[in-house]
């Protein structure tokens with residue numbers, strides 16, 4: 001079927017204005033039984049925890065999936081779909097990962113397996129692995145689940161953004177062989193800038209580290225500057241694995257797929273060999289979905305990022321005016337806000353308090369740090385603002401009332 005012959009999506013018009021479309025999200029429809037986000041806390045709770053957007057799938061993705069189903073569901077290209085590899089090579093070149101070899105791609109059923117594979121292959125049990133905390137919890141869980149030790153470098157609050165504590169990171173790097181980097185960083189929403197990346201690369205070179213750089217949120221940026229991969233510097237290519245996927249930008253977490261990418265094909269082979277048979281392969285539909293996203297999902301993504309930018313600004317304004325004691329820095333990327341509510345008398349159980357009193361479900365800050373640091377992050381929350389303006393406003397009003 002040619003592009004022109006394809007039927008229009010039955011769910012969404014091709015050209016939709018996110019302001020009006022997303023404004024109409026209906027909590028009753030969102031709370032279907034398949035949704036982890038909407039079912040965990042039950043009726044009446046606005047879920048702003050797990051990193052899913054409440055938005056429907058982009059129309060070109062829906063069309064491609066419908067078409068794929070008509071072909072049947074045999075094994076897809078298990079060694080890596082050449083059309084997907086080509087599309088990713090073009091896309092990642094735009095982030096500075098130029099000249100990636102076709103053998104430099106290992107497809108996985110998600111990004112998290114790539115994190116575990118890197119820890120498993122590039123460090124030994126008992127060894128420290130460096131990472132900057134707080135961080136997306138599977139980072140520190142991969143380290144401890146696999147019997148390694150977290151060598152953490154806590155981020156510190158700068159004047160207007162979260163910053164790397166270079167002394168702490170030097171100390172962590174000196175004990176480690178592997179650095180786990182989250183870029184953009186979940187939960188703080190930082191995009192490490194060129195100066196920081198240059199300094200990070202110097203540190204990595206001096207301490208002779210391997211790096212796994214999780215760049216899953218790279219397409220959800222509000223900074224306006226181009227995204228620079230950690231391995232954009234050719235000097236880092238031999239020692240770096242980059243891991244990414246479509247699930248955050250295109251809201252497709254239910255169709256798990258991810259990819260480990262490296263210029264160093266020997267390193268990639270070594271990492272794959274250590275996990276042989278354990279990870280499985282991505283599903284046929286997930287491959288189709290990612291190809292459609294890369295080929296035709298651009299306009300949807302641009303509109304969605306603009307909508308998210310509006311939500312971020314709404315959140316910033318609301319907190320500044322209504323809850324001025326809540327400390328936070330404006331989010332540069334992701335749809336996740338990292339909020340410091342330690343000044344509240346109920347900081348010690350703030351997640352439970354907001355759930356009970358505001359009927360709003362957020363992620364509890366201590367989840368994002370390893371055991372030894374949990375007490376320091378009581379009173380922090382991570383709030384997912386990827387929903388309609390109406391629902392975001394309702395949730396913030398409820399929180400403001402409860403916290404008053």
Ligand SMILES: Cc1ncc(COP(=O)(O)O)c(C=O)c1O
Nearest residue numbers: 051110111112136186216245258
């Ligand atoms: C930084 C980061 N990496 C990985 C994931 C999960 O990816 P996947 O579901 O593909 O394993 C998330 C989900 O929120 C994330 O924020």
